[in-house]
Amino acid sequence: MSGRTIHVRVVSPITTRGFRRVEDLEALGHEGMIVSGSQIDEGPGSIECEFETAICVPDTIAKIVEAERDGADAVVIDCMADPALRPAREMVRIPVVGPSQAAMHVAAMLGHRFSVVTVMRRLRAQFENAAAIHGLSTRMASVRHVEIPVLELEDDLDATKVALVEQARLAVELDGAEAVIFGCTGLLGCAGAVREGLLAHGIDIPVIDPIPTAVNIAAALVRSGLSHSALTFPAPPQKELVGYPKLRAALPLAAE
Amino acid sequence: MSGRTIHVRVVSPITTRGFRRVEDLEALGHEGMIVSGSQIDEGPGSIECEFETAICVPDTIAKIVEAERDGADAVVIDCMADPALRPAREMVRIPVVGPSQAAMHVAAMLGHRFSVVTVMRRLRAQFENAAAIHGLSTRMASVRHVEIPVLELEDDLDATKVALVEQARLAVELDGAEAVIFGCTGLLGCAGAVREGLLAHGIDIPVIDPIPTAVNIAAALVRSGLSHSALTFPAPPQKELVGYPKLRAALPLAAE
Amino acid sequence: MSGRTIHVRVVSPITTRGFRRVEDLEALGHEGMIVSGSQIDEGPGSIECEFETAICVPDTIAKIVEAERDGADAVVIDCMADPALRPAREMVRIPVVGPSQAAMHVAAMLGHRFSVVTVMRRLRAQFENAAAIHGLSTRMASVRHVEIPVLELEDDLDATKVALVEQARLAVELDGAEAVIFGCTGLLGCAGAVREGLLAHGIDIPVIDPIPTAVNIAAALVRSGLSHSALTFPAPPQKELVGYPKLRAALPLAAE
Amino acid sequence: MSGRTIHVRVVSPITTRGFRRVEDLEALGHEGMIVSGSQIDEGPGSIECEFETAICVPDTIAKIVEAERDGADAVVIDCMADPALRPAREMVRIPVVGPSQAAMHVAAMLGHRFSVVTVMRRLRAQFENAAAIHGLSTRMASVRHVEIPVLELEDDLDATKVALVEQARLAVELDGAEAVIFGCTGLLGCAGAVREGLLAHGIDIPVIDPIPTAVNIAAALVRSGLSHSALTFPAPPQKELVGYPKLRAALPLAAE
Amino acid sequence: MSGRTIHVRVVSPITTRGFRRVEDLEALGHEGMIVSGSQIDEGPGSIECEFETAICVPDTIAKIVEAERDGADAVVIDCMADPALRPAREMVRIPVVGPSQAAMHVAAMLGHRFSVVTVMRRLRAQFENAAAIHGLSTRMASVRHVEIPVLELEDDLDATKVALVEQARLAVELDGAEAVIFGCTGLLGCAGAVREGLLAHGIDIPVIDPIPTAVNIAAALVRSGLSHSALTFPAPPQKELVGYPKLRAALPLAAE
Amino acid sequence: MSGRTIHVRVVSPITTRGFRRVEDLEALGHEGMIVSGSQIDEGPGSIECEFETAICVPDTIAKIVEAERDGADAVVIDCMADPALRPAREMVRIPVVGPSQAAMHVAAMLGHRFSVVTVMRRLRAQFENAAAIHGLSTRMASVRHVEIPVLELEDDLDATKVALVEQARLAVELDGAEAVIFGCTGLLGCAGAVREGLLAHGIDIPVIDPIPTAVNIAAALVRSGLSHSALTFPAPPQKELVGYPKLRAALPLAAE
Known part of the structure; x- marks a missing residue:
């Protein structure tokens, strides 16, 4: 696995446009690693409290699921509250890194x-x-x-x-x-x-x-063939979810 | 404050109807305390993982804000993951108790x-x-x-x-x-x-x-004139929120 | 158990008379809860060191045993050193709360x-x-x-x-x-x-x-049907005790 | 200080006679150290619970004060609950060691x-x-x-x-x-x-x-010129004490 | 710094030859990173106790200093006891990583x-x-x-x-x-x-x-422009050292 | 064991001569205990960093082994970094005390x-x-x-x-x-x-x-018949060691 180019996706869990510039993310790449970005559509303009940390989570999970479907090798969440880190890890098998x-x-x-x-x-x-x-x-x-x-x-x-x-x-x-x-x-x-x-x-x-540190750590995990533990973060059980259509679509069939 | 009848609201953060019976909650009351219940409309059918714990939060916060507006003296969250405990405390000043x-x-x-x-x-x-x-x-x-x-x-x-x-x-x-x-x-x-x-x-x-323990502890806090610290849980800053119309309506004007 | 009026006894482990006024304790009651007080006869005038914390213990235990015999539902010890908390719990089965x-x-x-x-x-x-x-x-x-x-x-x-x-x-x-x-x-x-x-x-x-907080917590324990663990605080073994006639009389027959 | 013969007193906080033999204690001595024993008069026959640990304390303090007055260089308490360790240290300036x-x-x-x-x-x-x-x-x-x-x-x-x-x-x-x-x-x-x-x-x-270990550690403290901290264990404040005539006599005038 | 090829040196702190094969180390490299190896000349044949962990340290430090002089960007110590990790960090400014x-x-x-x-x-x-x-x-x-x-x-x-x-x-x-x-x-x-x-x-x-994990983490540190803290690991003071000629030659002039 | 005169050896892990005066060590003795000193030949002039702490270890181990062969009952290491404490304990069975x-x-x-x-x-x-x-x-x-x-x-x-x-x-x-x-x-x-x-x-x-404290504690261990655990500090395995001729001679035959 260690020979190919690694793709790290940085997901910004805020709705303010223009704050995180994609070229700043791309500049973190180098030979053997590329970095791309995405951003949530629903949620807070920025994150400075427990409420905003919580309320960005549903769409952040959706964007992390999307990153895995896009073929990213790892995801970094673009916020020091590490929102969605633990729930998102239950939804994907690529490494999700909280900065x-x-x-x-x-x-x-x-x-x-x-x-x-x-x-x-x-x-x-x-x-x-x-x-x-x-x-x-x-x-x-x-x-x-x-x-x-x-x-x-x-x-x-x-x-x-x-x-x-x-x-x-x-x-x-x-x-x-x-x-x-x-x-x-x-x-x-x-x-x-x-x-x-x-x-x-x-x-x-x-x-x-x-962010640069987390991106490089994410790449190191990929190079080492490592991701988060499926025992700590097993896929969610199969179950009805009311609302959140994007997430309903993303829900894996329960592993069980 | 200690003389009057206390009203504790129990908020169930799951969408399955019939699982939590209102009469079981009311039976927790006694002379000097009444207990009522409410339930979220959007979210998981039950809570057994980090994903479900996270995804019930937005509507649980809304129901806790509603409880305060309904005149409840305290809220107990009806789940041992204590979902929404910390963000909801930023949104209301009545005690919010996680079981x-x-x-x-x-x-x-x-x-x-x-x-x-x-x-x-x-x-x-x-x-x-x-x-x-x-x-x-x-x-x-x-x-x-x-x-x-x-x-x-x-x-x-x-x-x-x-x-x-x-x-x-x-x-x-x-x-x-x-x-x-x-x-x-x-x-x-x-x-x-x-x-x-x-x-x-x-x-x-x-x-x-x-649940009985948390309800009685919530009443004890009310009797003692205590609630969560406004230094640990200050009101969220005033800021744009995309989506979540129920919560937008609930957002307090920032204290600052 | 939750329907009836609860009686919380506050035991003052100091010998100074007039410092703790019974009307201040009674004022902590409300519909559904009454509060009474008692005070030790032998021991320090107040508690400000390890020596005084230790020396008030024998008579404080006796007064807590007395409270249970008087029909109190719970006891609160009136000192922030929580003197006698652990030994008294071995002697009674009603909740003993240290403030x-x-x-x-x-x-x-x-x-x-x-x-x-x-x-x-x-x-x-x-x-x-x-x-x-x-x-x-x-x-x-x-x-x-x-x-x-x-x-x-x-x-x-x-x-x-x-x-x-x-x-x-x-x-x-x-x-x-x-x-x-x-x-x-x-x-x-x-x-x-x-x-x-x-x-x-x-x-x-x-x-x-x-004190108000401990009294309300004591009532919450009673309402919840809870007391301290008999595994942590089993009754003392049956054994000779030299001196301390009040306590000799109070000693339960060993459970064993 | 290190040249002279050291005298360590072992205080047994139980009232059962014959359990601790004085010759067993004396045998712990050697050239440069002698060991003596004493025993409380009021308290439990042995110590196997929190109640007995607490109830032996008043007379154990009295015996430790007596040891200092007898010229002992250090005291060891003869029970693994270390009863009276902290209050006794407020009453004497020779090292008191809990085994x-x-x-x-x-x-x-x-x-x-x-x-x-x-x-x-x-x-x-x-x-x-x-x-x-x-x-x-x-x-x-x-x-x-x-x-x-x-x-x-x-x-x-x-x-x-x-x-x-x-x-x-x-x-x-x-x-x-x-x-x-x-x-x-x-x-x-x-x-x-x-x-x-x-x-x-x-x-x-x-x-x-x-016991042998604690006795030898006590001697090591004396040889090193060390005792417990007077900042952690200052003398008790001067104050009325009801009952406990032996301890009233022992109370130091407050240092303050 | 992130654009160029990174060179990680793996230093084996044991004297047994043939146990660590250089081709196994080189195989850890990929586009953008090369891995080389070196091995101590004096010390234990393998490391399975505190004695062997300690005795390999002088020559391991020397080999880490040599790695920095050879132009390596980072060093990984090839033993799970992390021998020499802390002293070597005082001697070089490139990251030294303990596996x-x-x-x-x-x-x-x-x-x-x-x-x-x-x-x-x-x-x-x-x-x-x-x-x-x-x-x-x-x-x-x-x-x-x-x-x-x-x-x-x-x-x-x-x-x-x-x-x-x-x-x-x-x-x-x-x-x-x-x-x-x-x-x-x-x-x-x-x-x-x-x-x-x-x-x-x-x-x-x-x-x-x-080892693969530590090598990839070392590269991530280099890519992130990070090394160990010079406040935790300042250069050793300038001072006489008896014996250890290789280390004497390696000692930096004290920063002071 | 407690009756005889105890011999404690203090090993100085620095090469500077004259800093530690033998008469200062001897003055720590008293009736029933004598204190002697020795000093390493190779290593740092003094110890003020991790490098110096590490580099004094080989010869300090040798001097501790020598102390046991000289008939000392216990060893104290003369440095507050406790260098060689753990490896030396694997090499001798007399107590080795770090100050x-x-x-x-x-x-x-x-x-x-x-x-x-x-x-x-x-x-x-x-x-x-x-x-x-x-x-x-x-x-x-x-x-x-x-x-x-x-x-x-x-x-x-x-x-x-x-x-x-x-x-x-x-x-x-x-x-x-x-x-x-x-x-x-x-x-x-x-x-x-x-x-x-x-x-x-x-x-x-x-x-x-x-140093006086550690010497007296070392004597207390000897008087109590205690030394470090052979389960925590078993003898090193029998194995080739390149270099360090003094230590090769000292290596015990593996117990196994």
Whole structure:
């Protein structure tokens, strides 16, 4: 399996058009891997709370099922809440990678403790709960935020980067972080600037940009012939579903 | 607040009609507390996997918002996956109680370790993840199952009870449980028989029937003037939502 | 069992008379529940250390046994050290509720992390050990104190409330608390003022007054037909006891 | 301090006379260390439950205070429930060592995981709670029991030893133990026989006899000039105590 | 960086020649990635204990330094004890990947719990300690072994595979594993057969072959522009070293 | 065994001569115990990183084997990284004590939480990993440092002591420590001054000097007839070793 070109699909679980540019995704490809994108049609404009995390799930599942039918080798979900990660894994057999899960595991491999620097304070509990489920609570130093909503991150990108550097610096100096993860995939492309900003303070740590990292991890899984466990994520039982016509069509016949 | 009659609404997040009988819910009331029920219109027929847990959420949130508008003092979600618990808490200010969360905390108060006896093996990871988020992993002895689907539990109720006693007994003897929780709210009313079955084996432990327990805990919260934290569950930000017209109507104006 | 009026007894494990007013306890009742009080005759004037926590235990057990003989349906121990909780549970079959244990589990249900605001610094280890035993260490944000001894809390009640608000605010802003528990039952009745004080700082979180909460949880257990596990808390073995005549009389014949 | 002869007092918190022989304690001494014993006058005949663990505490504290006044350099409590350990440490400044705490830390130093083999099943929760407080839950493999009451251990000492070997063997083979602790100080002197019994099964692990181990650890603390932290265990506040005349006399004037 | 061909060096920390065939390593490459191998000159013939894990370290560090000088983009250590992982990371700035660390994090991403199936029982503590350091103890179901020494694994490869399938099956059925990792890199190439053997028992889980997985993860790190944290792994201080001439030559001038 | 004079050997795993004075070690002896010292010939001048911790191991193992052949009853390793602790335990049957492991367990016995005050910031991860392996993460409050290299600690001993008091004070006031451990054995003899410095700030806590503590714990193990578990640390398998002639000579014949 390892010889051929791998196709990774990135599914954006928000309805705002133009926020995620397809050329930014395609630029993540290289010889041996191509990256494509898709986006949900129904759901929130962006994701900054438990409600929005939940409400994007039905259409995100549909887009992940579609990706498998399109022949993608793996899917990455384009949101640090990892919405639909677990239900979608029950619906497809290609690897589905959550950037939050992947980035936390990569950070834990690279440094002693990591911090997440995200957009809004209210996401702290979500990230801490995610770390608890991943088994990584003891490796998470803190969750910090810049208090800039997702859709305003690019309004003043320089201010955003300055705020990211400041919170990352505090994560290192006050919380004991030795690696940093962006807590929003909307920050794609800022890692270089933030790493330089930290180096200017004498802080030399990995700054993890979740989407490129998750895409490369997805490819690594494909190259290794691995996907999520069918024991943890068996196909849903065959059963009536009221509403959600796109998903009804996607439901596999129960394996049983 | 403690003097008046309390109204607890039980919201069933499945579309199968006739499974949850309203008279069973009303019978949970007593002087000072009434219990009512409602049920979702769109979603799965029953809940036995991550996909079904996720797909019932949008309409469950809508029914919880409706309960608050109906004047209910508290809501209990009628499923041991606690679907919609966290997003719904962002949408209402009355207490929203998940029977899994409530039963685990009650079990931890009553005995040294508890086990969950549920319907299907595949739910084990979900319950273990829930315990991790509740902070109760060290108090959970095991998750066991009878391998009977939800909608077949009542086909041969005696066989179901025998299977429950057997798994509860093994939880005590092999896994170290000192209390047991039913891992499906469809088992409402079986606690007495299972407790007697265990006593016949010389095992005298609490057998927790999640819906009555959650309803009484919900009333206790109301009597104590308590609800979920607005810092953990602030109202969602004001933002465009594509689709989900019932929820669009329900969205509060952002507090900010 | 759920239809009748429930009787909850609150046992005060201190010998100072007049500190706990019976009318404050009776006011916690409502239609369907009455609350009564009793107090130990031998032991410390108040409880602020491990020594006093230990030395109140023999007479507290005797008063809990007495409560069961008086026909109470449940007992709440009137001290946040939960003294006698575990030994008393071996002596009676009605639910015995510790306000610290109950308040911590309720707080964990309502918010992401909780802090305890108690009277003296020296109690920090006791609360952290209690959380470890309850399995809730990961949900406790911090233990803070106002450094006012129990018997002086009411000397300047306004100053006490100001100090409580200040420590609760720091718990939220520095320690990450999203709910707060009073760490002394002597603070009964202060929750409203502290919650308002926090709201004035823009902090909207549950403030848990342990005695009302524990009384309502005790009633919820009775309504649900639940008590502590007889496997965790079997009756003591039949055996000679030198001294403690009140307890000798109370000792059940061993079950064995 | 390290040059002189050290005096360790072993305080037995049970009222049964003749169970703990003073010559067995004295035999633990050697050049540079002497061991003496004392015993409580009021309390249980033996300790096998939470009630008995609690009820021996007042007189045990009194005997520990007496030991310090007698010039002992350290005290060891002669029970694996470590009764009075924390309150007594507030009353004296010489090291007070609990054999359960000491044995668990020593076991954790010597092998990967340890099991406790105790007398009765009902003590399992107490030992697991103790491990949680000591921070050693992850190092405890299991708590096993021989179901022989304390005062009957010597009725058929050979049968007792056979049962100990059997449970220790199962702890190794089924639970993953790599060291074993006796869970009752009444088993003093059995370690050699149990270790030989295990060797006959090809199992070469430390078998920890808690009283000799705790006595030697106590001496090591004295030689190192160490005692318990006065920040964790400050003297009790000065305050009225009703009853307990021996303890009233012992109460230090509050340091404050 | 992502466009060019990546070179991953696999360093074998054992002195036995012929055990690790270079063509097996080269076969892990694909378009965009080449894999090369090297092997230590001084140290143990194979690694099955703490002593051998420690004694291979000096020369393994030297070979990793050499890999960086040879222009490799990343290094994978060819042993599931991850020997030299932490000290070598202080000596080079290219990513150094331990197959045990990488495989555990990948397994935790793919399934609820994972088990390690290794060669000898005595390695259990080492793997459990590794999981504790990685923060993954709660995700590890068990460590099982086939009791076949490393250098005898290929003597009867069919018997080895049968034993692997049997232990993996028990890990799933008794210990709750939902993914399996080979606990010895000498098992390279057996994953397909073991996965098929499990499928024949109706068990459909990921079987992780550590070396291919670690090589692909190493490439993913390089593609993502990431390496280990220089805050966790700063260069060693400049200081005299007696002996170890190869390492003396390799020591970087201290950054300070 | 308890009657005779015990001989504890302290092995210094650094090559700098004159740093560890033999008379300082001998002064730790008393009636019934003598202390001797030895030092490695090949390895680092001091130990302040993972590289140096690893590279001292081969010769430290050799010196520990030599100690057993010299008739020592126990060995203490003279470095807070506990280098060679686990591999050396496979090579000898006398107790091998790591001062870090011993001091952490003793601190956990004496106070609620402990902090380590060490020399360099970069050692933080090593101490936190050690606590994770010992099972004591929940009892460790923090790791602090004075940023003075080992070999410069004595250049201005008064300044070193002032820095130690300052960091210990911050550990208590900011991190919640209630006991303190020196994180470098080069600080031997400073405990009295640091304890006095803390008392001058009103802080009365144990200050643990690791070498005297470890030596006395080693003697306590010998007096108790205990050593490390042969199940956790069995002798290495018989196998070829290339290089390391001193160790080849020391290798026991495999037990098998």
